[in-house]
Amino acid sequence: MMSSIQPSQIFSIKTTYSPSSINESSFAQIGQNWCMSQGKHWPSELTGNVVTKNLKLLHYPHWVVSGNGAALWDGSVGRNYNEVELCSRCSGRGSIVIGSSRSTCSKCNGSGKVNVTKTLWRREQGTVLAKVQGRVIENFSSAVKCGDRVLSANEYVTDSNALSIVPPSGSTPSHAIEVAKNTVMGDLKRNAEKIARGMGDQARDVNVLNANLTELDTRVWLYPIYEGYYSHEGENLPVQIDGISGVIWAKLPTVVKDGRLREARRNWFVTLLVIGAVISYFSLSSSRNVTAQNWMIAGGVTLAVSWFITWCIVLPTMRAIQKNK
Ligand SMILES: [Zn+2]
Numbered sequence: 001m002m003s004s005i006q007p008s009q010i011f012s013i014k015t016t017y018s019p020s021s022i023n024e025s026s027f028a029q030i031g032q033n034w035c036m037s038q039g040k041h042w043p044s045e046l047t048g049n050v051v052t053k054n055l056k057l058l059h060y061p062h063w064v065v066s067g068n069g070a071a072l073w074d075g076s077v078g079r080n081y082n083e084v085e086l087c088s089r090c091s092g093r094g095s096i097v098i099g100s101s102r103s104t105c106s107k108c109n110g111s112g113k114v115n116v117t118k119t120l121w122r123r124e125q126g127t128v129l130a131k132v133q134g135r136v137i138e139n140f141s142s143a144v145k146c147g148d149r150v151l152s153a154n155e156y157v158t159d160s161n162a163l164s165i166v167p168p169s170g171s172t173p174s175h176a177i178e179v180a181k182n183t184v185m186g187d188l189k190r191n192a193e194k195i196a197r198g199m200g201d202q203a204r205d206v207n208v209l210n211a212n213l214t215e216l217d218t219r220v221w222l223y224p225i226y227e228g229y230y231s232h233e234g235e236n237l238p239v240q241i242d243g244i245s246g247v248i249w250a251k252l253p254t255v256v257k258d259g260r261l262r263e264a265r266r267n268w269f270v271t272l273l274v275i276g277a278v279i280s281y282f283s284l285s286s287s288r289n290v291t292a293q294n295w296m297i298a299g300g301v302t303l304a305v306s307w308f309i310t311w312c313i314v315l316p317t318m319r320a321i322q323k324n325k
Pocket of ligand 1: 087088089090091092093094095105106107108109110111112113
């Protein structure tokens, strides 16, 4: 893969930022709405004010990439076609003999023939272009939990020294140009695959060759996120509010998670017991010789199965889901 870059265009990284458009006086209300949506296990002493009172404005640097690319591509283009073949299950006889009985082959419905889709591959090549303009690269998908960034927000150039910036903020020019290069190359490759697919039904082994990348540019865009902690029963729980969309995320206290688990456990157990009892009742009452012992066995099995499903399947699943929140 060859590519040429004009070094003069790449060695300054401009920084822009979006100021927060959320009024800090609305945090308590945003927090309160969130608390109210947490259901009955939420501790009443945790108000919106308590949850959001220690938030600090941070800026998360995102890349904003522009650039053009032109390249050659080659690859395999596949055209699908149908062919009639002898059925492999009945060897074209249309029926299968087992012992003394003969039955119609279910694969070919007795015709002895099946339609097979095949692909004819041929090499193709051509040219491909890509144009990237102001694309925001999501840098912090795992650290930012309060929803997707609002990528249409206004940008302002500023003195970034005055802002609290979350690493990696010391983005080096060489890293910045790698990001731009990879973005435009990725588009060239995607576009080439699209062209190749359009020439047939499918494509594979598509390569981009002799790429010429021009006007590459990467800026750093500082995105406002309010971050902080709230405390409950010795736990420090992180909170984030998106400075533009106002979407809040906060970690749940253990007492809330435990309350939800207990409730779910009880609901599942009771539901399964009721289902088991109904099944037992109908299956036993339809048979003729039902003894007290039968009823006890059915009851025991229902209890054991309900217990097993609740504790060994439902609870571990719920804990795993909670862990990711
Ligand atoms: Zn057959």
